[in-house]
Amino acid sequence: MNKYEINDYNKVKRGANRAVYEQATVREILDSTFLCHVAYVWEGRPIVIPTAYGREGECIYLHGAVANRMMKGLLSAEQASLTVTHLDGLVLARSAFHHSANYRSVALFGSVKKLEGNEAKSHALKVVMEQMLPGRWDESRLPSEKELNATLVLEITIDYASAKIRSGDPVDDDEDYDLGLWAGVLPIKQHYENAIPDPRLKFDLEVPMSVQQKLNEN
Amino acid sequence: MNKYEINDYNKVKRGANRAVYEQATVREILDSTFLCHVAYVWEGRPIVIPTAYGREGECIYLHGAVANRMMKGLLSAEQASLTVTHLDGLVLARSAFHHSANYRSVALFGSVKKLEGNEAKSHALKVVMEQMLPGRWDESRLPSEKELNATLVLEITIDYASAKIRSGDPVDDDEDYDLGLWAGVLPIKQHYENAIPDPRLKFDLEVPMSVQQKLNEN
Numbered sequence: 001m002n003k004y005e006i007n008d009y010n011k012v013k014r015g016a017n018r019a020v021y022e023q024a025t026v027r028e029i030l031d032s033t034f035l036c037h038v039a040y041v042w043e044g045r046p047i048v049i050p051t052a053y054g055r056e057g058e059c060i061y062l063h064g065a066v067a068n069r070m071m072k073g074l075l076s077a078e079q080a081s082l083t084v085t086h087l088d089g090l091v092l093a094r095s096a097f098h099h100s101a102n103y104r105s106v107a108l109f110g111s112v113k114k115l116e117g118n119e120a121k122s123h124a125l126k127v128v129m130e131q132m133l134p135g136r137w138d139e140s141r142l143p144s145e146k147e148l149n150a151t152l153v154l155e156i157t158i159d160y161a162s163a164k165i166r167s168g169d170p171v172d173d174d175e176d177y178d179l180g181l182w183a184g185v186l187p188i189k190q191h192y193e194n195a196i197p198d199p200r201l202k203f204d205l206e207v208p209m210s211v212q213q214k215l216n217e218n
Numbered sequence: 219m220n221k222y223e224i225n226d227y228n229k230v231k232r233g234a235n236r237a238v239y240e241q242a243t244v245r246e247i248l249d250s251t252f253l254c255h256v257a258y259v260w261e262g263r264p265i266v267i268p269t270a271y272g273r274e275g276e277c278i279y280l281h282g283a284v285a286n287r288m289m290k291g292l293l294s295a296e297q298a299s300l301t302v303t304h305l306d307g308l309v310l311a312r313s314a315f316h317h318s319a320n321y322r323s324v325a326l327f328g329s330v331k332k333l334e335g336n337e338a339k340s341h342a343l344k345v346v347m348e349q350m351l352p353g354r355w356d357e358s359r360l361p362s363e364k365e366l367n368a369t370l371v372l373e374i375t376i377d378y379a380s381a382k383i384r385s386g387d388p389v390d391d392d393e394d395y396d397l398g399l400w401a402g403v404l405p406i407k408q409h410y411e412n413a414i415p416d417p418r419l420k421f422d423l424e425v426p427m428s429v430q431q432k433l434n435e436n
Contacts, residue, residue: 039264046257
């Protein structure tokens, strides 16, 4: 598959010229962070929750405590939609009306399945952790059977997805270019700062490879 | 009011020790960004959309084109819930299980009203723009009547809200402190980079005060 099927769920309605349905673009956006916002319906009202995820192929993994209301809500709905957003800058036009933001976002809709079995759950948790910080899984004390039993892991298979991207300069109405007002873009970046070792470290340990690599990417 | 009433909507279920219901804390988190994630229900499925907002008192303003499906969905539901999330760092524990993130988030639930009249709409749009970049409204060509007519502005009055905050060091199980594994926090920061003037600027204009102030806060 190169492109997601377009339907009423994933079709970008506003600013359709910013829509991208290519799988490669969707994956690139999904893979450059680990935080998504998921909605579930509780007593008729939608509630939005930020949570970590991991992507592998067309699957998104989420995890939480077994009593997690959001996870249970997704599971009983059998469907989930989630959104990932990178904010890249403020678009400062001459007119208030044409102010905007540069961003890359993905909205996806998927079918929800509860993972059973410690091997499948452990693999999914590895995908989530590696999405947060590649290499970290092998540096950690891996989950015990008791911890796995206390963890609910959901697999969301992507049914539809779309990306929306805005980049570049402001676009003003033709007559406003003569106004003598400044316009431009104020870029926003996210970066990592030097790691703060746990004050309770008992040994003289170097900052691990996963952290060093992340700082090198800054 | 100093504290939001706690009920089944805003009560923090997971990690209740991280919950904050103080209005001042909720406002501080809301006021340190301008991007929220809103959910609306469409044909029985919740959809999450990132959008700009502005806060004034206990009101949150959102805006969009008059045909915006999300805005129309919120309006017909007469209620909205939205979430604001600041990601502050990766919490790297010794155990995979105790990995976490440092963050500050707010979830709020409110009653939705469509703003009528150009004065009220223009004021709300100013609140949204000033939330994005204080001082920018007065540097811009203000909205025309035609532009205001093309814009749907919603006022969401906060009914319930809660904040959830995690900060500080990893917390591992007692026996894991002896493992000889590194643990710590990898802080994440957002910053603004130098403004990129629109290549179509016709005049020799300085970067405006709003942008200079934002860069000074970095």
